[in-house]
Amino acid sequence: MFEKNPVCQLLNIQYPIIQGGMVWVSGWRLASAVSNAGGLGVIGAGSMTPELLLHHISQCKTATNLPFGVNIPLIYKHSDEFIKICVDENVPVVITSAGNPKTYTNTLKQNGIKVIHVVSSTTFAQKAQEAGVDAIVAEGFEAGGHNGREETTTFVLLPSVVRSVSIPVIAAGGIATGQQMLATFVLGAHGVQIGTRFIATYEASAHENFKKIIIEAKEGDTFLCLKKLVPTRLYKNRLFIQIQELENKGASVSELLEFLGSNKSRLGIFEGDVENGMLEVGQNVSIIDKILSAKEIIDEIITDFKKTYNNLKF
Amino acid sequence: MFEKNPVCQLLNIQYPIIQGGMVWVSGWRLASAVSNAGGLGVIGAGSMTPELLLHHISQCKTATNLPFGVNIPLIYKHSDEFIKICVDENVPVVITSAGNPKTYTNTLKQNGIKVIHVVSSTTFAQKAQEAGVDAIVAEGFEAGGHNGREETTTFVLLPSVVRSVSIPVIAAGGIATGQQMLATFVLGAHGVQIGTRFIATYEASAHENFKKIIIEAKEGDTFLCLKKLVPTRLYKNRLFIQIQELENKGASVSELLEFLGSNKSRLGIFEGDVENGMLEVGQNVSIIDKILSAKEIIDEIITDFKKTYNNLKF
Numbered sequence: 001m002f003e004k005n006p007v008c009q010l011l012n013i014q015y016p017i018i019q020g021g022m023v024w025v026s027g028w029r030l031a032s033a034v035s036n037a038g039g040l041g042v043i044g045a046g047s048m049t050p051e052l053l054l055h056h057i058s059q060c061k062t063a064t065n066l067p068f069g070v071n072i073p074l075i076y077k078h079s080d081e082f083i084k085i086c087v088d089e090n091v092p093v094v095i096t097s098a099g100n101p102k103t104y105t106n107t108l109k110q111n112g113i114k115v116i117h118v119v120s121s122t123t124f125a126q127k128a129q130e131a132g133v134d135a136i137v138a139e140g141f142e143a144g145g146h147n148g149r150e151e152t153t154t155f156v157l158l159p160s161v162v163r164s165v166s167i168p169v170i171a172a173g174g175i176a177t178g179q180q181m182l183a184t185f186v187l188g189a190h191g192v193q194i195g196t197r198f199i200a201t202y203e204a205s206a207h208e209n210f211k212k213i214i215i216e217a218k219e220g221d222t223f224l225c226l227k228k229l230v231p232t233r234l235y236k237n238r239l240f241i242q243i244q245e246l247e248n249k250g251a252s253v254s255e256l257l258e259f260l261g262s263n264k265s266r267l268g269i270f271e272g273d274v275e276n277g278m279l280e281v282g283q284n285v286s287i288i289d290k291i292l293s294a295k296e297i298i299d300e301i302i303t304d305f306k307k308t309y310n311n312l313k314f
Numbered sequence: 315m316f317e318k319n320p321v322c323q324l325l326n327i328q329y330p331i332i333q334g335g336m337v338w339v340s341g342w343r344l345a346s347a348v349s350n351a352g353g354l355g356v357i358g359a360g361s362m363t364p365e366l367l368l369h370h371i372s373q374c375k376t377a378t379n380l381p382f383g384v385n386i387p388l389i390y391k392h393s394d395e396f397i398k399i400c401v402d403e404n405v406p407v408v409i410t411s412a413g414n415p416k417t418y419t420n421t422l423k424q425n426g427i428k429v430i431h432v433v434s435s436t437t438f439a440q441k442a443q444e445a446g447v448d449a450i451v452a453e454g455f456e457a458g459g460h461n462g463r464e465e466t467t468t469f470v471l472l473p474s475v476v477r478s479v480s481i482p483v484i485a486a487g488g489i490a491t492g493q494q495m496l497a498t499f500v501l502g503a504h505g506v507q508i509g510t511r512f513i514a515t516y517e518a519s520a521h522e523n524f525k526k527i528i529i530e531a532k533e534g535d536t537f538l539c540l541k542k543l544v545p546t547r548l549y550k551n552r553l554f555i556q557i558q559e560l561e562n563k564g565a566s567v568s569e570l571l572e573f574l575g576s577n578k579s580r581l582g583i584f585e586g587d588v589e590n591g592m593l594e595v596g597q598n599v600s601i602i603d604k605i606l607s608a609k610e611i612i613d614e615i616i617t618d619f620k621k622t623y624n625n626l627k628f
Contacts, residue, residue: 001628002628121533121534122533123533140467140469141455141456141467142466142467142469142470149534150533150534151537151538152456152533152534152597153454153455153456153467153468153469153488153597154467154469155454155456155467155468155469155487155488155489155494155497156456156488156533156597156598156600156601157533159491159493159494159601160533160600160601173469174467174469174470175469177473179473179500179501179502180469180473180501182500183469183497183498183500183501184497185626186493186496186497186500186622186626187493187494187497188493219435219436219437219464219466219470219471219474220435220463220464220466223465224465228562248542248564249564250562250563250564250565251564283466283467283470284470286470286474287470287473287474306628308500309626309628312499312500312623312626314315314316314620314623
């Protein structure tokens, strides 16, 4: 079905499904499970020290012979070291986000690494293509965690990005089912990046309390906040309500930073304090109702994709 | 192609395309042109007095023999009179929004009028079905003008609404092309409601200055604001920047109301003061680049829909 798919050909994978790199969620267990199931598993470096990233890459190589990736948010202080580790370890794919794609793309490509850059606007997509990346992830407003300032949704962003670049485009934001995956292909996508759904896996390193939130959350339970810092989509827990109260009163950047302190994502996602920690999730959290293995999720998405396609008759 | 489509059968129209009712934009000229082109044209009553609505309905009947509709936002003071006029005039379809669907649905249906209710959440969709409406418009965050509080996008909202009701579901928000229309059908929609694209028509009563904005606007040029009042998606003009500055400082409801004053939509959309007036547009404004007739738009959308469907091969 996907033999000629450009994302599968580029990354040498069976299905054009990339697991989104997620802080405190996607270590080597999840990444290798996704890769072994035919997608591209991705280690989320954003919450790691260089030593820990090296450990996860080593473990991932032991757990799978198939391609996997590392996601590096370029705003983090360890970016230089992360890139060096990926080069030294011959990581097959690096996905960069939240920064300038010019900084590392040449270095990575010269070392035989495929480079994908995440964008939230058509302008950034064109700049990433100019920087020489191999593919684009176009991420809509419905996505979890860090988000674009323009708030363009997948429905509007995706066709525009596809029209504006000649490299493969991977859709992100609002995709958790094969039906949604097919809709992105109608809008011109060549692959999908799925984050939130993979939190609800046995292999994700998220705390059980957070996984429970994922399967119980309902429509409207997430919201984009912290727009004066970095726009971030969070689950509406106690911390979120406190943030919203501050924002409604017109809190400044420094007041917000002082309130947040540090390590709130670790507290919520990894340590399981789901009221006082920061829970980064996408809008699709509402449709996730069970914990499965990464392989079960990928198989279900592909089955659903085929079924939806076969039922589409005019 | 749409002979068995439930929206076409319900409304007795050729194509399952409903033109969104838009204040100061959709009078009898636009509505009758859309209906004559095979869609459902809709008079937007929200900016009218009862006398003016009666005039537009009469003119519309003269200009088309095909079904048309009237959109009534139930928050406006004239709702009771609008409903009475629609009943007296045997208007074929009434689309209600921004209020309780229980209030008028029975009255309208007893008089042989088809009733469609606009919602922004799955919970409201279920309540509208319980109230007895004939179909639902499920409108995502990317839509122009008044918007839901939960900010759920079309990608996430639509499949959930479709799963939760048994009546036909019409997608709105983010749809301006046949490609986007087909994507909504993949997500389970039976029809689409298109607003912003129909502003860029010869028949729309919007001021030429506003139409010029529509064809020149770029990605990221709209934003959802006024969340403390009614969340509203606006074009980013001088008025919007002033609103945003007030909101960033934590302005209260009364401060916002005092700043806005009245008739700002009329000023911008109808009188053409595109810097100081309020311009309600959806995110798709970025892809619209020419003014056409309503018939040209509908023909183009249907051609694009068929082409995208025929090219979708796995």
